[in-house]
Amino acid sequence: MTRSSKTLQPFREDIRQAVRILGGGGVILYPTDTVWGIGCDATDAQAVARVYEIKRRKARQNLLVLVADMNMLRSYVRQIPDTALQLLEYADRPMSIIYPEAVHLPDNLTADDGSVGIRLPDDLFCRELIGSFGKPIVSTSANISETPAPRLFKHISEEVKEKVDYIVRWRQDDRQPSAASSVIKVEKDNSFRIIRM
Helix, strand or coil: CCHHHHHHHHHHHHHHHHHHHHHCCCCEEEECCCCEEEECECCCHHHHHHHHHHHCCCCCCCCEEECCCHHHHHHHECCCCHHHHHHHHHCCCCEEEEECCECCCCHHHCCCCCCEEEECCCCHHHHHHHHHHCCCEEEEECCCCCCCCCCCHHHCCHHHHHHCCEECCCCCCCCCCCCCCEEEEECCCCCEEEEEC
């Protein structure tokens, strides 16, 4: 067995196990292109509710969704404003965009105005995971509300670890901390507002 195939063994096993858990309505703890996240099937209202419970967060306080590609994005928003397409084209760091009209997503995942935050992660593990699962997944920082987001695995509380159904092993040993994404809200009229840079 080559060194590279040895390296990919835990990667592939994590993808397989995470997809199994997500498909059964479970919740995973996993590395994203930004901070460590708590995730579930974004189309499953009960799984989304569990994420709120784990974080001790009020429902409808907006959770982010990750999609694998533009085709998947188009399946979950009514229309992609031109401004959003331009922002995505020129983004040089992780960017989450809040789109005006979500479709095919549960009410407890979208904001009161029907909008939803979505990111296309530039990260091999996330893209493989979402592509293998075939549906978008929730991505919210792996922390209890009002506590700092974990930039490394070692920063995640035991309380969070105990409440999820599967903990991904990939990248647990990372030493270089990541930062949260920028967040920009885009309206149907193509106006936009920066929520976080």
